Amino acid sequence: MKASNLKEANLSNTVLEKTNLSKADLSGAKLNRAWLQEMSLSGVNLTGADLSKTELQEVDLNGANLTDVDMTKAILKDTRIDGAICAA
Numbered sequence: 152m153k154a155s156n157l158k159e160a161n162l163s164n165t166v167l168e169k170t171n172l173s174k175a176d177l178s179g180a181k182l183n184r185a186w187l188q189e190m191s192l193s194g195v196n197l198t199g200a201d202l203s204k205t206e207l208q209e210v211d212l213n214g215a216n217l218t219d220v221d222m223t224k225a226i227l228k229d230t231r232i233d234g235a236i237c238a239a
Contacts, residue, residue, distance in 0.1 A: 163201075183221075 155172060159179040171191045178198040185205045193213040203223040207230045214234045 178216075 155175045157172075157180055158176045159181075160177065161181045162185055163181045164184045165182075166186045166188075167190060168186075168188045169190070172195055173191050174194040175192070176196045177192075177200055178196045180197070180200045182205050183201045183203045185202075186208075187205065187210050188208045190207075190209075191211045192215055193211050194215060195212070196216045197220050198216050198218045199220070201221045202225050203221045204225065205222075206226045206228070208226075208228040210227075210230045212230060212232045212235050215232070216236045217232075218236055218238045
């Protein structure tokens with residue numbers, strides 16, 4: 152699923168584990184209350200995505216675009232955000 156187009160996808164309440172979504176377009180996606188574990192999301196576009204109440208464990212967000220992402224009550228454990236773009 153590397154470099155996939157998942158723009159505005161509804162992935163609420165899903166479990167995603169050991170998945171490589173590097174460079175995918177997840178802009179505007181709904182990932183609220185999802186559980187993401189052991190994933191590569193490096194270089195992914197998450198602009199305007201909803202990650203509220205999402206748990207990210209061992210997720211690589213290196214170089215990801217996190218502009219306007221809603222991370223209200225999100226839990227990040229062992230998650231890398233090196234070089235991520237974080238603008239509101």
